[in-house]
Amino acid sequence: MALSGEYQERYGLDIPEWRVLATLGFRNDACSAQYISDCTRTHKSTISRAVMTLMQRQIVERVENAHDRREFRLRLTKEGKTLYQELIPRLLHKEREILSCLTAQERKELACLFGKIEKSLDLVQTRQEADAKEAY
Amino acid sequence: MALSGEYQERYGLDIPEWRVLATLGFRNDACSAQYISDCTRTHKSTISRAVMTLMQRQIVERVENAHDRREFRLRLTKEGKTLYQELIPRLLHKEREILSCLTAQERKELACLFGKIEKSLDLVQTRQEADAKEAY
DNA sequence: TTAAGATAGTTGCAGATGCGACTAATGTAG
DNA sequence: CTACATTAGTCGCATCTGCAACTATCTTAA
The missing domain is CATH 1.10.10.10 (Winged helix-like DNA-binding domain superfamily/Winged helix DNA-binding domain)
Structure with a gap:
């Protein structure tokens, strides 16, 4: 990094x-x-x-x-x-x-896109854990 | 990843x-x-x-x-x-x-933003190498 | 209350990977 | 031509970090 x-x-x-x-x-x-x-x-x-x-x-x-x-x-x-x-x-x-x-506008967009992806991944994560617990 | x-x-x-x-x-x-x-x-x-x-x-x-x-x-x-x-x-x-x-539009934007950042970082990289060679 | 399961944190171990030294080959300046 | 610098690739070593086992503690259910 x-x-x-x-x-x-x-x-x-x-x-x-x-x-x-x-x-x-x-x-x-x-x-x-x-x-x-x-x-x-x-x-x-x-x-x-x-x-x-x-x-x-x-x-x-x-x-x-x-x-x-x-x-x-x-x-x-x-x-x-x-x-x-x-x-x-x-x-x-x-x-x-x-x-x-990047322009100020682009930086804002980037942060927004990252936010969406992160949130989506977290949901997947949570969903998988829930599934795992359900599994027995 | x-x-x-x-x-x-x-x-x-x-x-x-x-x-x-x-x-x-x-x-x-x-x-x-x-x-x-x-x-x-x-x-x-x-x-x-x-x-x-x-x-x-x-x-x-x-x-x-x-x-x-x-x-x-x-x-x-x-x-x-x-x-x-x-x-x-x-x-x-x-x-x-x-x-x-993400929507199709957002995916396009994301790729575009990444492209810009990558290009910018590569330029910095190249510039540093050039500077390093210049240094003697 | 007691036993089984869950959770916080630690530690030994192993795998991954960057650094730097090394070899062999190539390029370059005098 | 010769000597020195550069480059491609290999290898030993050290470090980083995740996994899994372990201890101590807490929670839950019978």
């Missing part, structure tokens, strides 16, 4: 690590690893390892969930938030750069 | 192998591994391994190039062509399925 150079080379983040950072930063609220796994469509083992690394780097911290001691609530540390805020403008800039070959 | 299930599960092709098959099948003419590497944006070592596997499976064959004995001319065997012809309709069907959430 063209964007990944931006956070890899400059901040030493690999793709799953960026996904964790981005999800927590975007939500600006604690959530479980499973939640990140779901909404980034990344295997939970991959997220687990990314979280470990980010905790060692003190970008992410986790607290036990008293209501369910299987899961942890993940959130960005102060440094994590700073890093996130620092990265966002860089990535937006990069995105604008990549999409600069 | 959603498509890859189609050729992986059913024909035992991984992604680089499919890229080799697709490039040779689409061109319908012999070409070098380097060429495939370039136009699929895949590292030459990856293409090299894919070609090896496909040769063992007698899907691809290669002949020496008398004019440049470093490179080989790659082409599909009879079985390779058959496989390619068998796969194409399946993949088109899958593609139609994925894009079925």
Whole structure:
């Protein structure tokens, strides 16, 4: 991915690590690893390892969930938030750069088309899971 | 990728192998591994391994190039062509399925937008290479 | 309450793939 | 012609990441 150079080379983040950072930063609220796994469509083992690394780097911290001691609530540390805020403008800039070959109208269309496809795929996904459960 | 299930599960092709098959099948003419590497944006070592596997499976064959004995001319065997012809309709069907959430007009727009972005990225790529050469 | 099933997260393992070094062949400048 | 740079392809190595098994915990049904 063209964007990944931006956070890899400059901040030493690999793709799953960026996904964790981005999800927590975007939500600006604690959530479980499973939640990140779901909404980034990344295997939970991959997220687990990314979280470990980010905790060692003190970008992410986790607290036990008293209501369910299987899961942890993940959130960005102060440094994590700073890093996130620092990265966002860089990535937006990069995105604008990549999409600069399109008009504003075209960019809007592209986002709309992606939205439709994503939604459609999610429905398929959900449908398959439903079918799978029905299967016995 | 959603498509890859189609050729992986059913024909035992991984992604680089499919890229080799697709490039040779689409061109319908012999070409070098380097060429495939370039136009699929895949590292030459990856293409090299894919070609090896496909040769063992007698899907691809290669002949020496008398004019440049470093490179080989790659082409599909009879079985390779058959496989390619068998796969194409399946993949088109899958593609139609994925894009079925869009109208014909929207599909055209999407292709057009992708085309623009790809062309723009290629220009950036070329420009960077040119800059790199200029750099000394 | 207890047993069976589901869920969150971790970890060992294996496959995929890019990087860089290497060989052999070709191109080029002096 | 010679030496150096470039290019095609191969291979060892490291890394990335998904799969599946495992533990601990929670949920549900009898």
